[in-house]
Amino acid sequence: MGAFETFFDTIVICSILFGEKGVKISRWVYVIPIIFAVGPELNVVWTLGSIALAVMAIPNLLALFMLRKEFFRLVKEFFDPKNQ
Structure with a gap:
């Protein structure tokens, strides 16, 4: 499974379980590691x-x-x- 499918599945599951607030949090969960992975x-x-x-x-x-x-x-x- 590719990264896009995993991201999409996480978004869908978070929207079902936690609503729009869960979707925003799950998006940041994917973005923050990318930011930290660039420099070290x-x-x-x-x-x-x-x-x-x-x-x-x-x-x-x-x-x-x-x-x-x-x-x-x-x-x-x-x-x-x-x-x-």
Whole structure:
């Protein structure tokens, strides 16, 4: 998926969840890293990218942890011989 599609998807999701204010915030979330990436050395840019990746991964890991009981229940139900 290209950067444009990702940007568009984020805008749509933010508009659904948070309205126009969320759209403005999500636009700045995409613009600010570009401004910071222009000046510093390359290793600083890679470090900022790694931090951004961690910031995206932490909520997903938290959601997986919170859904673990439901996941194991569905797996058990799927592999139950009675259902086949």
